[in-house]
Amino acid sequence: MSDLEVRDLTRVFASGGTSRRAVDGISFTAASGLLTGFVGGNGAGKTTTMRMIMGVLAITEGEVLFDGAPVTRADRRQFGYMPEERGLYPKQPVLDQLVYLARLRGVAAGAARREVLEHLDRLGLADRGKEHVEKLSLGNQQRVQIVAALMGQPKALVLDEPFSGLDPAAVDAMGDLLREHTRRGVPVLFSSHQLDLVERLCERLVILGGGTVLAGGTPDELRSQGTLRHRLVLSGDAGFVRAVPGVRAVDVDGPSALLELDDDAAAARLLSAALERGSVHEFSPVRPTLAQIYREVTA
Numbered sequence: 001m002s003d004l005e006v007r008d009l010t011r012v013f014a015s016g017g018t019s020r021r022a023v024d025g026i027s028f029t030a031a032s033g034l035l036t037g038f039v040g041g042n043g044a045g046k047t048t049t050m051r052m053i054m055g056v057l058a059i060t061e062g063e064v065l066f067d068g069a070p071v072t073r074a075d076r077r078q079f080g081y082m083p084e085e086r087g088l089y090p091k092q093p094v095l096d097q098l099v100y101l102a103r104l105r106g107v108a109a110g111a112a113r114r115e116v117l118e119h120l121d122r123l124g125l126a127d128r129g130k131e132h133v134e135k136l137s138l139g140n141q142q143r144v145q146i147v148a149a150l151m152g153q154p155k156a157l158v159l160d161e162p163f164s165g166l167d168p169a170a171v172d173a174m175g176d177l178l179r180e181h182t183r184r185g186v187p188v189l190f191s192s193h194q195l196d197l198v199e200r201l202c203e204r205l206v207i208l209g210g211g212t213v214l215a216g217g218t219p220d221e222l223r224s225q226g227t228l229r230h231r232l233v234l235s236g237d238a239g240f241v242r243a244v245p246g247v248r249a250v251d252v253d254g255p256s257a258l259l260e261l262d263d264d265a266a267a268a269r270l271l272s273a274a275l276e277r278g279s280v281h282e283f284s285p286v287r288p289t290l291a292q293i294y295r296e297v298t299a
C-alpha cells in the first residue's frame with residue numbers, strides 16, 4: 001500500500017515586498033488504490049500543491065510522503081504527472097515522443113512501443129502516431145498528454161485537470177484507464193472543475209479554498225454533512241411556501257418547490273399549510289449533490 005500524503009504543506013510566493021500564502025498548511029492523503037478528486041475554485045491552490053508534490057516547485061513548509069516516508073527524487077521519477085502547462089514538443093511526432101517518455105521511465109524499447117500504441121488506440125488515436133503534436137486538435141493533444149502521464153506503470157498519478165477539453169467518449173476511456181491504475185494499488189490524485197464527473201468517478205475528495213482544505217472525505221461523507229433539502233409537489237401553486245416561518249425556498253417552480261427546513265416544527269407548519277390548499281403529491285428528502293456541498297463549503 002503506497003499512499004501519497006501531504007502534511008502541513010505551505011507555499012508562500014513573495015514578490016515586491018509582499019508575500020502570499022497560496023497554499024496554507026494543508027494535509028490530506030491520496031490513498032493507494034483510490035481515485036482522489038482535488039477540487040476548488042480558480043486560485044484555490046490545486047496546481048501549486050501538485051507542483052510541490054512533484055518537486056517542480058519548492059516547498060515553503062511541510063512535507064510530502066510516499067509510502068510513509070519523505071518522497072524522494074527517485075520516487076517522483078516513477079510518478080506519472082500531467083502538469084497544467086502540459087509540455088509535449090509541438091513539432092515532434094506523437095509516437096516518438098511517447099516512446100521516448102516511456103523509455104525514460106525504464107520501459108524497454110519494444111515494450112514501450114507496444115504500450116504507447118495500445119494507449120493511443122484506447123484513446124482513439126491509433127492512426128495519429130506519426131503526426132506532429134501541433135497538428136492535432138486541442139482535445140487530441142490532451143489525450144496524448146494523458147498517455148504521456150500513464151506510461152511505464154507509474155507508482156502514483158498526479159494529474160492537473162486531465163479531463164478538461166475531453167469529449168464524453170474520451171472521458172469514459174480516461175476513467176477506465178485510471179481505474180486500471182487504481183486496481184494496481186496506485187494512488188491517483190486529479191484536479192477538476194467538473195463536479196459531476198468528480199462525483200461519478202472519485203472515491204475520495206479534497207475541497208480546497210483560499211489555500212486551505214475546506215472539506216474532505218468520501219462523496220457520501222460529504223453529502224451527509226450537507227444541508228438536507230425537501231421536495232414538495234402539490235396540486236396547486238407552491239408560491240405560498242415563501243411565507244411559512246422556518247422554511248427557506250431554494251427554488252419554486254409552479255406546483256413544485258425545493259426547500260430547506262429549520263426543524264420538525266417547520267415541516268409540520270409547511271405540511272398543514274399545504275394540505276389546507278389542496279393535495280400533496282410528494283414530500284420527500286433530497287440528497288444533497290456534490291455541487292451543493294461544494295457551494296456550501298466554499299461560500
Ligand SMILES: Nc1ncnc2c1ncn2[C@@H]1O[C@H](COP(=O)(O)OP(=O)(O)OP(=O)(O)O)[C@@H](O)[C@H]1O
Pocket residue numbers: 013022040041042043044045046047048049
Ligand atoms: N509563480 C507564482 N508566483 C506568484 N503567485 C503564484 C504563482 N503561482 C501561483 N500563484 C498564486 O497562487 C494562488 C494559487 O494558484 P493555483 O494555480 O495553485 O490555483 P488553482 O487552484 O490551480 O487554480 P485554477 O483552478 O485556476 O487552475 C493564486 O493566487 C496564484 O495567483
